[in-house]
Amino acid sequence: MTAADTLQDDRRCFACGPDNQTGLQMHFDYEPDVARCRVVPNPNFSGWSDMLHGGVVATLLDEAMAHAAIAAGVRAVTARLEVRFRKAVPIGAPLVLEGKIVGRRGKMLDAVARLSGEDGTLYAEGSSRFISQ
Numbered sequence: 001m002t003a004a005d006t007l008q009d010d011r012r013c014f015a016c017g018p019d020n021q022t023g024l025q026m027h028f029d030y031e032p033d034v035a036r037c038r039v040v041p042n043p044n045f046s047g048w049s050d051m052l053h054g055g056v057v058a059t060l061l062d063e064a065m066a067h068a069a070i071a072a073g074v075r076a077v078t079a080r081l082e083v084r085f086r087k088a089v090p091i092g093a094p095l096v097l098e099g100k101i102v103g104r105r106g107k108m109l110d111a112v113a114r115l116s117g118e119d120g121t122l123y124a125e126g127s128s129r130f131i132s133q
Contacts, residue, residue: 025039026039026060026063026097028064028067028070028071030067030070030071031071032071032072033068033071033072033100033101034068034071034098034099034100034101035064035067035068035070035071035097035098035099035100036064036096036097036098036099037063037064037067037096037097038094038095038096038097038118039060039094039095039097040092040093040094040095041056041089041091041092041093041095042091043091043092045091046091048088050090050091050092051088051089051090051091052088052089052090052091054083054085057083057085057089057115057123057124058081058083058126060095060097060115060124061081061083061097061099061113061115061124061125061126061128062078062081062113062126062128063097063099064097064098064099064113064115064126065078065099065100065111065112065113065126065128065130066078066099066130067099068099068100068101068111068113069101069109069111069130069132071101072101072104072109074109074130074132075132075133076109076130076131076132076133077130077131077133078128078129078130079108079128079129079130079131080128080129081126081127081128082126082127082128083124083125083126084124084125084126085123085124086122086123086124086125087121087122087123087124088123089115089123089124090117093117093118094117094118095115095116095117095118095123096115096116096117096118097113097114097115097116098113098114099111099112099113100112100113107131107132108129108130108131108132109129109130109131109132110127110128110129110130111127111128111129111130112125112126112127112128113125113126113127113128114126
């Protein structure tokens, strides 16, 4: 039995866990195959001055795509993640995330995500493959 066979939500996920007070505290809204979130990054997640750390950017995109799988009614884990950084992400500015399922084949789901500012500025894009349990 693998972790994917027993996916359990302990509410402590670094990205979306409501019981993880040091995490990102992301909350998603859902449509079929789509998850959306607004988040304001805390200065504790900076890389260079006033810029969100690239690893946190990747986490935001990954989480948006994972929640798109949840919106599709599937619990899944990331098998592959690709990130395209477009612009430095400012700390303290409201951000908009959208993840979407774009393909399914057996236990595999393909997803994409976008990280933008409220003004539409595109900061990063991601694509991924997830494996469902």
